[in-house]
Amino acid sequence: MTSLLQKINNREATVGIIGLGYVGLPLALTVSEAGYRNVIGFDVDLGKIQQLRDNLSYIKHIDLQRIRNANDKGFQATTDFALIANTDVVILCLPTPLSKHHEPDLHFIRDTLQTCKPYLHQDQLISLESTTYPGTTEEEIVPLVEELGLTPGQDIFVVYSPEREDPGNQEFPTHKIPKVLGGITNACAQAGEAFYGSIVERVVTVSSTKAAEMTKLLENIHRAVNIGLVNEMKMVADKMGINIHEVIDAAATKPFGFTKYTPGPGLGGHCIPIDPYYLTWKAKEYNINTRFIELSGEINRGMPAWVVGKLMDALNDQGKALKGSKILILGIAYKKDIDDARESPAIKIMEILRSKGADVAYSDPHIPVFPKMRDHQFDLQSVELTVENIEGFDAVVLATGHGAFDLGVVGRAALLVDCVNSTLGASYSKISA
Numbered sequence: 001m002t003s004l005l006q007k008i009n010n011r012e013a014t015v016g017i018i019g020l021g022y023v024g025l026p027l028a029l030t031v032s033e034a035g036y037r038n039v040i041g042f043d044v045d046l047g048k049i050q051q052l053r054d055n056l057s058y059i060k061h062i063d064l065q066r067i068r069n070a071n072d073k074g075f076q077a078t079t080d081f082a083l084i085a086n087t088d089v090v091i092l093c094l095p096t097p098l099s100k101h102h103e104p105d106l107h108f109i110r111d112t113l114q115t116c117k118p119y120l121h122q123d124q125l126i127s128l129e130s131t132t133y134p135g136t137t138e139e140e141i142v143p144l145v146e147e148l149g150l151t152p153g154q155d156i157f158v159v160y161s162p163e164r165e166d167p168g169n170q171e172f173p174t175h176k177i178p179k180v181l182g183g184i185t186n187a188c189a190q191a192g193e194a195f196y197g198s199i200v201e202r203v204v205t206v207s208s209t210k211a212a213e214m215t216k217l218l219e220n221i222h223r224a225v226n227i228g229l230v231n232e233m234k235m236v237a238d239k240m241g242i243n244i245h246e247v248i249d250a251a252a253t254k255p256f257g258f259t260k261y262t263p264g265p266g267l268g269g270h271c272i273p274i275d276p277y278y279l280t281w282k283a284k285e286y287n288i289n290t291r292f293i294e295l296s297g298e299i300n301r302g303m304p305a306w307v308v309g310k311l312m313d314a315l316n317d318q319g320k321a322l323k324g325s326k327i328l329i330l331g332i333a334y335k336k337d338i339d340d341a342r343e344s345p346a347i348k349i350m351e352i353l354r355s356k357g358a359d360v361a362y363s364d365p366h367i368p369v370f371p372k373m374r375d376h377q378f379d380l381q382s383v384e385l386t387v388e389n390i391e392g393f394d395a396v397v398l399a400t401g402h403g404a405f406d407l408g409v410v411g412r413a414a415l416l417v418d419c420v421n422s423t424l425g426a427s428y429s430k431i432s433a
Contacts, residue, residue: 001157001191004123007088008194014038015195016087018112020048020077022270022340023129023163024093025059030174032070034199039070040087041077052077060339060366061168084119089127089195093163095270096130097374102277104133106140113144120148122155125191129163131216131275133282136160137209142184153185159192160209162216168338178202182212220275221293226261227272228296231303234263238432245421245432265399265419265433266303266345268334273300273343304348308356310433311395311417318415320394323357328383328393330410331400332364336420339366346399347376354378361393365404387412397433398422 007013015036017028020043028041043049051058052075055068076083084090094108109130120126126145128137137160142152150156161181166172179196181203183189189205197203206212230248237244244263252260267273276297280290312322334344341347346362353360362370363383370378383389387409390396396413398405401422410416416430 001123001187004088004125004157004191005194008191008198011035011037011198013088013195014040014086015089015091016040016042016084017091017093018042018081018116019093019095019108020045020052021093021095022059022167023165024091025052025057025062026165026174027091027093027129027163028075029062029066029070031199032073032075033066034175036199037074039073039075040083041075042079042081042084043077044079046079049077049079059167061337081115082119084116085121087124089125090116090120091127091129094130096132096274096278097270098274098277103281104278106132106136109136109140113140117144117148120145120150120156122150125157125159125188125195127159127161127192127195129161131162131220131271131278132213133217133278134210134213135282136213137182138184153183153187157188157191158184158209159188160212161192161196162212164216164219167340168335175200178204180204180206180212180215182206182209184209214279217275217279220271221279223261224267224272224276224300225292225296226259227263227267228299230261231263232299235306243432262421264303264345265307265349267300268342268344268346269340270342273297304345304352307345307349307397307399307417307419307433308352310431311353311397311415314415314417314431315395322353324359325394326359326361326392327353328390328396328413329360329362330364330385330396330398330405331402332362332370333366333400333402336401337366337403341367341371341373344400346397347373347378349397349399350378351376363389364400365402385409 015031017024020041028039032039048058057064057067094112097105099105141158145156152158159181161179164177179200181192183192193203193205234244251258276293280293283290315322329346329350332341332344332346334340350360361383363385368382370380390409390412395415397417399419401420417433418430419433
């Protein structure tokens with residue numbers, strides 16, 4: 001390990017980041033900015049690689065100057081995984097989706113490990129950052145390196161350090177977010193501490209990779225459960241004629257014992273809608289039913305249908321049927337002011353509307369063309385948000401509260417269904433959902 005630590009301490013280690021998405025690309029740039037001149041970014045998407053080589057970004061909130069600076073310092077974006085043989089540090093930032101049966105799908109991790117296997121070698125640090133169930137690092141990475149005759153903690157160093165990226169959050173860029181880390185052995189943890197300590201302000205080391213994997217799940221389950229609670233409260237308050245947002249703001253004045261969560265049309269992003277099911281699946285191995293987690297998931301998954309129900313009722317009050325109505329969805333990103341549509345509830349709303357015969361369009365200044373997705377397909381481009389355009393729709397569903405939306409224009413809608421409380425206090429009428 002001495003050789004590896006010396007390279008890390010001198011910023012002479014060659015660092016490979018596999019998967020240049022919303023986690024991997026910011027991490028690669030952060031490593032470069034920390035003084036590492038030998039940073040290699042790996043991805044199977046040649047389009048992404050070419051954009052990075054051309055000093056362009058496919059992620060809107062990443063400043064192009066950061067990419068230019070990294071390229072000037074020697075950053076290399078490639079599809080050639082044979083270059084793993086040249087690396088001292090290998091970091092896996094890969095998707096961990098769910099199967100159709102809400103079970104973990106680790107094929108991205110497994111396939112990538114098999115691709116990298118011929119190029120792994122002694123004195124390497126391997127870090128998995130993908131969110132997954134406790135035990136994944138031990139079950140997937142350790143046997144693979146042992147097949148190569150490498151012993152974790154002696155010949156090669158294996159850690160788990162979950163990503164905590166919050167796309168578009170300017171207050172907490174990658175280097176300011178504390179890094180949780182667990183090693184297969186103490187020596188593995190020490191190697192991980194040395195590397196991550198060189199690129200972020202704080203490293204929090206836990207006793208094992210399982211503890212680190214569980215930490216990430218707890219963070220996201222905490223949010224999923226509380227969002228499920230406030231979404232359920234929203235539905236109860238709606239039936240009672242109570243403004244849930246007024247109630248939440250009042251409760252938030254309590255200086256202790258309450259954390260503010262706001263309701264919405266459902267959960268989006270890669271983490272919160274997916275990660276709880278990784279623990280639910282693994283818990284069954286121990287004959288434990290995670291009822292609390294599953295209930296919150298059921299509530300959150302049902303929110304897009306609840307929004308559509310509110311829309312149908314509102315159209316009915318105007319003497320219109322949903323079938324044949326022109327509906328505009330405002331915002332298909334999963335949160336405001338970013339271009340990430342992964343698991344967005346807005347897209348699920350669009351699918352429900354389409355299945356019921358509505359004529360669906362969308363407007364999102366951050367996503368001009370509907371993105372290619374594994375499970376969702378719409379041949380659509382973003383509609384420009386103008387008074388003339390918006391008056392041509394029977395209803396508008398405000399699903400994501402982008403700051404770029406002109407609420408004065410939005411207010412010209414014949415019917416506005418507001419899912420995110422973006423227009424509270426406006427003078428025009430709306431339906432809160």
